Amino acid sequence: MKSIRAELKTIANWIKPNSRVLDLGCGKGELLSYLQESQNVTGYGVEIEQDNIVASIDNNINVIQADIEQGLIGFEDNSFDYVIMTQTLQALRNTDVILEEMLRVGREGIVTFPNFGHWRSRLNILFGHMPITKALPNTWYNTPNIHLCTLIDFEDLCKEKNFKILQRSIVDRQHRNNAFNNLFPNLLGEIALYRIQKL
Numbered sequence: 001m002k003s004i005r006a007e008l009k010t011i012a013n014w015i016k017p018n019s020r021v022l023d024l025g026c027g028k029g030e031l032l033s034y035l036q037e038s039q040n041v042t043g044y045g046v047e048i049e050q051d052n053i054v055a056s057i058d059n060n061i062n063v064i065q066a067d068i069e070q071g072l073i074g075f076e077d078n079s080f081d082y083v084i085m086t087q088t089l090q091a092l093r094n095t096d097v098i099l100e101e102m103l104r105v106g107r108e109g110i111v112t113f114p115n116f117g118h119w120r121s122r123l124n125i126l127f128g129h130m131p132i133t134k135a136l137p138n139t140w141y142n143t144p145n146i147h148l149c150t151l152i153d154f155e156d157l158c159k160e161k162n163f164k165i166l167q168r169s170i171v172d173r174q175h176r177n178n179a180f181n182n183l184f185p186n187l188l189g190e191i192a193l194y195r196i197q198k199l
Helices: 006-014 030-039 050-058 095-105 119-126 151-160 179-183
Strands: 020-024 042-047 063-065 080-086 106-114 163-171 191-198
Touching: 006 030, 006 080, 006 106, 006 163, 006 191, 020 030, 020 095, 030 042, 042 050, 050 063, 080 095, 095 106, 095 151, 095 191, 151 163, 151 191, 163 179
Parallel strands: 020 042, 020 080, 042 063, 080 106
Antiparallel strands: 106 191, 163 191
C-alpha cells in the first residue's frame, strides 16, 4: 500500500469505497492513486502543469489537462460522489464560482486551505508585514495566493451560498490534529479541511 501525506489521509478517510471522485489540481495523482488502490475509487484528475500530468499518467490516473478557472463545463451535474480541491482555493480568481461548480458536478466537495487567521499571520500583520509562515511560505510579491481567507470567512461564504458543512478538520502545518486547534480553531489552526454539500 502506498503512503500519502497526512492531509490526504484525512481526505481519504472521508471518502466511501467504490465512489466516483474528481480531483481538481490533482498534482502527480498521489491521492487518486491511493484511493484507487485502497478504496476501489474511480474518477479523474484535472491538472494544468505538464510535468504533473505525465506523473499522473505514470501513476495510472485518468487525467485531463484543463484550467479549473474556466469552470467544469465538460462535466454533467452530479457525475461524481466527491470533488476534491487541496491547497488551491486561495489561488483561484473566482473562488465562489468554482465552489458552486464543484457542488454542481459532485454530490459533495472537499477543500483544504491555509488559515489566514492563524496567530502567526496575525502577528506578522500586527508588525506591518504580509505573513510568511510554514503554511504560507511565499512573500507578498511572488505568492500564487490571491484570495486568502480565515476559517470564519470560509464558513460565512458557505452560509451565503447555502453550503452545508458536513465535516471539518483543523490541523497544524504537519497536519496533526490536537485539542488546542479545536478549542480556538481560527486562531491556532494552520490548515483547514472541509467537507461540504449543497443544502
